[in-house]
Amino acid sequence: xCILKSEAAKSLNTGELKILxxxxxxxxxxxxxxxxxxxxxxxxxxxLQSGMVKLIIAGPQRKQILKIKKAxxxxxxxxxxxxxxxxxxxxxxxxxxxxFIDISTFKELLRLNPDFSYEIIIELCKSELDQFHRCxxxxxxxxxxxxxxxxxxxxxxxxxxxxxxLPLNRNELADLVCSSRESISRMFTELADxxxxxxxxxxxxILNKEKLAKIRDKG
Amino acid sequence: xCILKSEAAKSLNTGELKILxxxxxxxxxxxxxxxxxxxxxxxxxxxLQSGMVKLIIAGPQRKQILKIKKAxxxxxxxxxxxxxxxxxxxxxxxxxxxxFIDISTFKELLRLNPDFSYEIIIELCKSELDQFHRCxxxxxxxxxxxxxxxxxxxxxxxxxxxxxxLPLNRNELADLVCSSRESISRMFTELADxxxxxxxxxxxxILNKEKLAKIRDKG
DNA sequence: CTTAAAACGTGACATTCCTCACATTTTATT
DNA sequence: AATAAAATGTGAGGAATGTCACGTTTTAAG
Numbered sequence: 001x002c003i004l005k006s007e008a009a010k011s012l013n014t015g016e017l018k019i020l021x022x023x024x025x026x027x028x029x030x031x032x033x034x035x036x037x038x039x040x041x042x043x044x045x046x047x048l049q050s051g052m053v054k055l056i057i058a059g060p061q062r063k064q065i066l067k068i069k070k071a072x073x074x075x076x077x078x079x080x081x082x083x084x085x086x087x088x089x090x091x092x093x094x095x096x097x098x099x100f101i102d103i104s105t106f107k108e109l110l111r112l113n114p115d116f117s118y119e120i121i122i123e124l125c126k127s128e129l130d131q132f133h134r135c136x137x138x139x140x141x142x143x144x145x146x147x148x149x150x151x152x153x154x155x156x157x158x159x160x161x162x163x164x165x166l167p168l169n170r171n172e173l174a175d176l177v178c179s180s181r182e183s184i185s186r187m188f189t190e191l192a193d194x195x196x197x198x199x200x201x202x203x204x205x206i207l208n209k210e211k212l213a214k215i216r217d218k219g
Numbered sequence: 220x221c222i223l224k225s226e227a228a229k230s231l232n233t234g235e236l237k238i239l240x241x242x243x244x245x246x247x248x249x250x251x252x253x254x255x256x257x258x259x260x261x262x263x264x265x266x267l268q269s270g271m272v273k274l275i276i277a278g279p280q281r282k283q284i285l286k287i288k289k290a291x292x293x294x295x296x297x298x299x300x301x302x303x304x305x306x307x308x309x310x311x312x313x314x315x316x317x318x319f320i321d322i323s324t325f326k327e328l329l330r331l332n333p334d335f336s337y338e339i340i341i342e343l344c345k346s347e348l349d350q351f352h353r354c355x356x357x358x359x360x361x362x363x364x365x366x367x368x369x370x371x372x373x374x375x376x377x378x379x380x381x382x383x384x385l386p387l388n389r390n391e392l393a394d395l396v397c398s399s400r401e402s403i404s405r406m407f408t409e410l411a412d413x414x415x416x417x418x419x420x421x422x423x424x425i426l427n428k429e430k431l432a433k434i435r436d437k438g
Numbered sequence: 439c440t441t442a443a444a445a446c447g448t449g450a451c452a453t454t455c456c457t458c459a460c461a462t463t464t465t466a467t468t
Numbered sequence: 469a470a471t472a473a474a475a476t477g478t479g480a481g482g483a484a485t486g487t488c489a490c491g492t493t494t495t496a497a498g
Contacts, residue, residue, distance in 0.1 A: 060436065113333075121343065126302070128299075132285060
């Protein structure tokens, strides 16, 4: 049963786990499949078992990739609990397995088990702090710094390796750092020219992480 | 007792309210006084009884005003529960009365009362959704749109009036919309020239709200 | 009331980076 | 393999806006 692996679920007892297992459906998604959609009624809390997902919001001018999340984690907690309607979409960037928990079941568990609630509260708080930092970073740095920031995030947080396949194409990278496809292209070639990264299509290898970190930090 | 007025506190019973009242201190702050400070150990959840507060984070290049919050509300919930150290500061922008709740008391209440936990969860979720929208707005709009957005926010959400005294000076407005003092100045004069607003020092009167809303929406 | 300090307004200039246009490469489809 | 479609790279030009410099106004302090 999927959610068993969740931190928060450790605090559930056998009876509660049974409730959960009876109201929880596992679904597989292929790359680019939509897991939930902005403006649609939200009725499930989703726990990612495996894979990776991008959260996308339709902004006033263009779409914006809010963040990329890797299993294991919850997705859509704020949008499911915070409003009746989804405020953003979730799309698989790899093959992904997700566990859909009915919202009333989830609420029931929160009510039954304060420890579970507590874990969820901590998770929400951390996520909001994270969001503050991400936002300030995007706002105050120039495109170069924002791109470097994300490349290092990919290497350190998503793939645990300095060589990886980009989870996004150039257009989506632009949507992630709020720039344009052309600028991303230009910066990639510049980073490659300076031997900071090596690029081959979607394949990225970070050659000089100190320099890249300097670009990230200087903005 | 201050926190009685909180939505979440409605779910507390008499015994729980007693615990709360015995571990809760009211403090008054004058304009510009610091309520809590970034990078300092966080040990209290704060409930604003009256007044108004700005949340400020030190960004990579400059300071950033995350948001302005008006009583009654909690402040610092994410930063107190999400980490040991404050990730941002809170400063009064008016005379403000705040209720400091010891964090262990707060956690105790969360554990005792699932309804209270639930209310906090909902509040955190809404706040994160809000933060997503604010962030995307700041990222995708030009300075004009961001400024217009905030002027309308001041009028509609903070003061419930189209005439008000700005809670921030020009420099702080720049920190709020991530721009420069000079740009804010120039935009104010331009908005005044077009008879969209009337300015007299800190006093602002919105003369043509439709036009202002158009500027906000067009970016 | 006087004076210093802070806040504010405005012009000139430089920089970042977006947009448009088009060529090239890669991927998908038949 | 041939063709279409999508993704990518690159140059030129322009718009938005930050920075610097300086003058003026407002506020605070003595």
